[in-house]
Amino acid sequence: MTPELGVLKRVDVRQAWPNEARSFTPWLAQNLASLGEVLGMDLELQGQEQSVGDFSLDILARDLGRNRLVVIENQLEATDHDHLGKLLTYAAGHDAGAAVWIAKEIREEHRQAIDWLNQHSDRTIEIYAVVVELLQIDSSRPACSFKLVAFPNEWRKASVEDEGGTSTKREAYRAFFQDLIDELRDKHRFTGARLAQPQNWYSFAAGASGITFGFTFADSGRARAEVYLGRRDRDVNKALFDALEKEKDAIEKEFGEELSWERLDAKGASRVAIYAAGRIEDDPAKLETTRAWGIDRLLRMKRVFAPRLTRLVATLGSTSSE
Numbered sequence: 324m325t326p327e328l329g330v331l332k333r334v335d336v337r338q339a340w341p342n343e344a345r346s347f348t349p350w351l352a353q354n355l356a357s358l359g360e361v362l363g364m365d366l367e368l369q370g371q372e373q374s375v376g377d378f379s380l381d382i383l384a385r386d387l388g389r390n391r392l393v394v395i396e397n398q399l400e401a402t403d404h405d406h407l408g409k410l411l412t413y414a415a416g417h418d419a420g421a422a423v424w425i426a427k428e429i430r431e432e433h434r435q436a437i438d439w440l441n442q443h444s445d446r447t448i449e450i451y452a453v454v455v456e457l458l459q460i461d462s463s464r465p466a467c468s469f470k471l472v473a474f475p476n477e478w479r480k481a482s483v484e485d486e487g488g489t490s491t492k493r494e495a496y497r498a499f500f501q502d503l504i505d506e507l508r509d510k511h512r513f514t515g516a517r518l519a520q521p522q523n524w525y526s527f528a529a530g531a532s533g534i535t536f537g538f539t540f541a542d543s544g545r546a547r548a549e550v551y552l553g554r555r556d557r558d559v560n561k562a563l564f565d566a567l568e569k570e571k572d573a574i575e576k577e578f579g580e581e582l583s584w585e586r587l588d589a590k591g592a593s594r595v596a597i598y599a600a601g602r603i604e605d606d607p608a609k610l611e612t613t614r615a616w617g618i619d620r621l622l623r624m625k626r627v628f629a630p631r632l633t634r635l636v637a638t639l640g641s642t643s644s645e
């Protein structure tokens with residue numbers, strides 16, 4: 324039997340976003356996860372219309388997994404030289420680790436320019452060109468689609484060792500976290516991150532600016548899963564922590580284990596964490612156990628803390644400058 328299929332067609336993006344600054348940029352700021360899935364990043368909004376000299380950057384975000392700033396320049400037309408210059412100016416002005424150019428059409432000369440920049444830059448900056456489309460099946464509501472057109476050659480860059488050589492320990496961290504984020508993304512849809520780094524930690528979006536779920540190999544030879552309250556306003560962090568701690572008994576009962584409540588009064592941030600013995604130097608079987616432990620605790624933290632954080636940020640976080 325021949326199935327009846329709908330007809331897929333492209334719709335003019337201006338039907339959904341008549342004005343780039345007043346409609347598309349605010350929409351994207353609220354839907355960074357969709358862009359992050361294409362880029363392989365957990366993106367957290369830092370601000371809109373950020374000043375860089377006499378210019379104004381559309382969106383400033385943070386790639387949580389690598390703790391780096393990402394500048395995003397939007398253009399609901401075919402790319403032009405003016406916006407390429409602005410993109411590079413914004414990246415320099417914010418000392419960004421990644422620059423993303425979103426447009427209705429990426430001209431071939433601009434794709435070539437971005438490929439050239441990626442090929443000749445070091446590993447501290449990555450540049451992406453992304454086409455934004457609206458797709459519709461028959462008379463359905465249109466859906467946004469992001470398509471990567473130009474991006475860093477990670478295979479090439481991964482083969483370039485850090486100054487002095489990439490250590491065995493750093494490569495062990497990269498391998499461990501690659502397996503961890505792959506399972507969290509593919510099996511649990513916990514993150515959009517795709518590329519691990521040679522570092523002893525990884526952070527994931529928790530749904531509110533400045534708050535993350537994370538996994539770390541601590542200096543004490545322990546592995547740690549945590550909820551990290553790191554908003555820019557210290558008082559809000561402490562208020563959020565205190566409000567969560569008032570629910571300690573209910574939270575730990577729902578979580579299934581006792582947690583470490585760390586207000587960190589000497590610092591601006593606070594955390595709620597759980598620890599287990601674990602070192603990156605452990606044998607493969609032990610590392611697999613540690614990875615499974617971390618995934619399980621991160622999933623539990625999201626289930627237990629995410630609804631509470633949403634509620635508390637809406638009240639206690641309303642006084643923040645975030």
